[in-house]
Amino acid sequence: MHVHRFERIWLVAALFMIVLFIGTVTFGAVVAGYGMVDAEGGQVDTSDPAASESFRDPGVYNGSEPGHYDVYVETRRFAFVPGTAEPIRVPANSTVTFHVASADVLHGFEVVGTNINTMTIPGQKAMVTAEFDEPREYGLVCNEYCGQGHHDMAGTLEVVPESAFNATAEVQ
Ligand code: CUA
Numbered sequence: 001m002h003v004h005r006f007e008r009i010w011l012v013a014a015l016f017m018i019v020l021f022i023g024t025v026t027f028g029a030v031v032a033g034y035g036m037v038d039a040e041g042g043q044v045d046t047s048d049p050a051a052s053e054s055f056r057d058p059g060v061y062n063g064s065e066p067g068h069y070d071v072y073v074e075t076r077r078f079a080f081v082p083g084t085a086e087p088i089r090v091p092a093n094s095t096v097t098f099h100v101a102s103a104d105v106l107h108g109f110e111v112v113g114t115n116i117n118t119m120t121i122p123g124q125k126a127m128v129t130a131e132f133d134e135p136r137e138y139g140l141v142c143n144e145y146c147g148q149g150h151h152d153m154a155g156t157l158e159v160v161p162e163s164a165f166n167a168t169a170e171v172q
Contacts, residue, residue: 037118041099041125049074049101054125056099058082060090067093073100075107075120077147083140083155090132090157091165097129108143111157119144132159 003011028034042054049055050072058081061070069090074081081103082088090096100109102120109126110117118126140155 037121037124037126039124041101041127043123044101044125046102046104046122049103049125052101052125054099055101060088063095063097068095068097071096071098073098073109074103075100075109075142075153076103077105078142078149078153080109080140080142080153080155083157084153087137087156087158088140089160089165091162092135092159093133093162094159095129095131097127100126100128105146106144107146107153108141110141110143112139112141114138117143135159135161135164 042052044052044055050057056070056072058072058074060082061072063069071088071090073083073088079085080088098109098116100118100120101124102122105122107120108117109120109128111130114130116128116130118128120126136159138157138159140157142150142153144150146153
């Protein structure tokens with residue numbers, strides 16, 4: 001059977017792309033550690049995450065050791081609480097675990113310019129831990145379509161100098 005030269009070139013190119021895409025997905029899952037939201041965070045009551053055992057009132061809390069903080073964030077149509085009405089404030093040179101839960105539908109929680117990016121699935125707490133070295137401001141966006149206000153669902157994360165944090169933050 002005669003296969004035209006261009007046909008062969010495209011067959012090879014298409015096969016190469018299939019192998020490349022399977023390769024990137026495998027690399028992400030095995031080496032880079034990307035994954036779905038798992039059961040680690042525990043279940044939350046969607047109508048009131050703060051009432052759940054694995055959740056707290058939204059806000060910034062001292063972590064289990066110095067320099068570690070826990071941030072509890074509710075995603076709800078169409079805001080991050082905290083994050084939208086007031087920024088989330090954490091100190092520089094800290095390790096921060098975000099505990100994020102939806103109070104209604106599926107949302108996203110992305111800290112723009114970092115690799116912090118998770119879905120918030122109703123009923124399931126998402127957990128992401130990250131380190132912040134330098135003071136700077138980050139944007140927060142929802143990247144799961146959640147309704148007519150989805151495009152307005154945004155917020156701010158402020159990494160402030162440690163001195164400023166101790167002065168202003170409410171840590172429990
Ligand atoms: Cu919340 Cu899109």
